[in-house]
Amino acid sequence: MTLDQGIIFAVLFATLGLFIWNRWRYDLVALAALLTVTLAGLIPAETAFTGLGHPAVVTVAAVLVISRGLLNAGVVDAIARKLTQVGDKPWIQVATLTGIVALCSGFMNNVGALALFMPVAIWMARQSGRSPSYLLMPLAFGSLLGGTLTMIGTPPNIIIATYRREIDGNAFGMFDFLPVGLSITVIGVLFIALIGWRLTPKRENSSSDELFEVSAYLTELTLPEGTDYVGRSLHDLVDSVRDEADVLVVGLVRDDKLTEMPSIYKVLRADDILLVEADSDSLKTLVKATGLSLAPEPDNADASEQGTQKPASDEAASSDSEDKSSDKSEKHKELSLTEAIVTQRSPLINRSASALGLRERYSVNILAVARQGQRLNQRLGQIRFAGGDILLVQAHKDRIQPALNDLGCLPLASRGLRLFTPDKVWMASGLFAVALALIAFEMLPASLALVTAALVMVLTRLVPPGEIYDSIDLPVIILLAAMIPIGEALDTTGGSQLIADSLLTLGQSIPPAATLLVLMLSVMLLSNIINNAAAAVLAAPVAIKLAAGMDVSADPMLMAVAIAASCAFLTPIGHQSNTLVMEPGGYKFGDYWRLGLPMSVLVIAISVPVILWVWPF
Structure with missing residues (x-):
């Protein structure tokens, strides 16, 4: 091993360790690794940041903007509205939700698709009287499976497509991933719907109404004449007890007119009535410190003297109508x-x-x-x-x-879906369809076609200018931009060849198909502990060198890397979709392998023969 190889491997091991530790954000870790490798002379300084202009990075950014446009237009909402009519049988709900999310994830950001359908899943679970935990993990895994359908479905596919261009000048096309992706998606969704959802832990208290049984109370307090806070701001009053009490002023009544959530800088007057949410201890502290007093009830003054409080409800006021004798409290709803x-x-x-x-x-x-x-x-x-x-x-x-x-x-607990207009749905769908057609018929490169579609969505206000950069996941962009030069350094220093030679030594005693399986298994394990895009960037050069050493086509190797990097089912940190459902589903770190392990075995068992059939050595 040369000095340069030692440096690149040391940096990579340190980077992987920091990814696993998860103390610092992965984009910052990747950027630090890039600077380290550049300062060590393994990457020329003038090319250190060329990753920002890499076609894969540009394509990922464009897909994220297009995903926002599709969401804003209501394209996926139009589909989601139909899901509330599928019935309450668990396997039907799992099959429908997981299948729709998988389909949407093939053509838009899979995290965005999952985020849109999560409230629908939670609503359906609660309507059926079940815990959302039986739906959310299948939903997350469905989004991962769906991402394998097309080139733009997930960043690893985009990365692998661009690496293939470096071999013979031709990148993987939009639907070159479809034979393998469709096979594992269809069989995977069927497995999840019929068997897999039963393997998910049932957290009966997860995301339940009891989790947020509001213990604070809504109380009306009046500001008497001569109190120190007359003529001062609401901020001054709340700030006076900030260190001793939790107090939220949710309304102010003045001259029988209710102002909901008044400005914190509103000047108080004598006889103002404040609607305050606070527990009993905080309420006592507030009254004692400020001189406020309990406001009399219009119909029952005696009750006010008892310090009667009205519990807050799901609409931020009590669900008990008999406790709402005041018009002011009704307005608070x-x-x-x-x-x-x-x-x-x-x-x-x-x-x-x-x-x-x-x-x-x-x-x-x-x-x-x-x-x-x-x-x-x-x-x-x-x-x-x-x-x-x-x-x-x-x-x-x-x-x-x-x-x-x-x-x-x-x-999470959405009461309904957003309104949408058919004109916007058709406009967004049409723009996206045109971009896909231009890519599929090789009339434009993917990056150019998708950036054009994203720009048109901005010009037609499907994506307001203020949402352009909000829709782009900058940490992922920085991660890709930093890891791509590092992957190239791994290749130029001979590190990729060194890893490939080790695999070749193993491959001498096993069939080529078994070598493909070992590569796929290694990448899948790696993707469960680091970002899937980073796993694809690191594994792609190794796959190319391994194919060259075996004197076979690199296509099956690259396809195996793409599928394996996208299928991180074993941990909640392997993919953002897994992380996103962890809290709402009440899952623990060790819960994922219960469904994730059979899913991983299923994906490998299906994809290896399909890859070898469609992309033979």
Whole structure:
């Protein structure tokens, strides 16, 4: 082993270790690895950042923008509306949801497809009186299977297609992945629907209504004349007890007019009535510190003297109509509660609600937080959010979806699907179909056709300009842009050849088909612990060298890498889809192998013979 090979392997092992440790974001780890290899002289400085312009990177970015356009137009919503009519038999629900998600994932970002159908799955599970856990893992695995259908279905396919171009100048086409992808998707979905869903753990308390049984209470407090806070802002009043109590002011009544979620800087007047959500201890602290008093009930003053409180409900007010004698409380029902999951891209991660000023900046209240299937009991203002946390969010109905978009959260308990117009559905579908046709008939390269379609979607306002860069998963883009030069360095230093020679030594005693199986198994295991795109970038040069050493076509080797890198079923960290369903499904790290192991065996058993049939050595 040469010095250069030693350096590249040391950097790769360190990078893989940091990926597994998961303490730092994978894009930062990849960027640090790129800089290390460049400073070591293994990559020329002038080419270190050429990965940003690589066709695979450009294509992935364009697909993400197109996916946002399809979502905004309501293309997938139009499909999702039909799913509520499939009945309540478990295997039918699993088959329908998993099949539709797989189909959508073949033509758009699979995480985006999964995110759209998650609320539908949770709603269907609750309507059937079951835990969402029996639907969500099959849904995530269906999105992984569907990504193998086409070149644009998943980043590994795009990467492998561009590596094939380096061999003979011809990349894999849009539907070259279809024979293998369709085989494993159809059989995989059937297995999940008939047998696999029974292997998922049944978390009866996961994402259930009991998880967010709101213990805070809605209380009316009045601001008496002469109180220190008359003439001061609502922010001053709340800030005075911030260190001792959790208090949320959700409404203000002045001259019999209710202002819901008033501005935190609204100036208070004597006799203002505040609608406050707080537990009993926080309420006592607030009253004692500020001089507020319990407001009398219009029809029952004696009850107010008892300190009667009205429990908050799923519509942010009590479901008990007899406790709603005041018109002001009835109006408060216009606020709504939504359960949402914190995605890995959310600006909430590692920050608290107090630090972010969620009420002031986004007009939302966080009423409860759940993590690993359990509600957190510490003070809400001091909780540092983590990816996968489930939040109970309160806001105006017309504000809650924009706020969740800004905060990088996905709604879970949706009450219904968004409205869509047929014109937009047909426009978005038509643009996408034209782009696919141009690629399929080799009239334009994939990157150029897809960027054109994305640009037209922006010009036609299917993707507003403000959403262009929000729709692009920048950590994945940076990961690809950094790992592609590192993969090339692995090749130029002879590292890929060294790994291939080791596999060739093993292959001398086994048939070529068995060598293909070993390669596929190795990549699949790697993809379960690091990002699938990174696994494809590292394995593709090895596959090419291995094929050259065996004096066979590289096509089956590359196809095996693409399928294996996309099928990370064993862990929640192998793919974002697996991570996304972990909290809503109440899954633990060790739950995934129960369905993931038979799925992995099934994929290998089906794909190896199909690859050898369609792409012979």
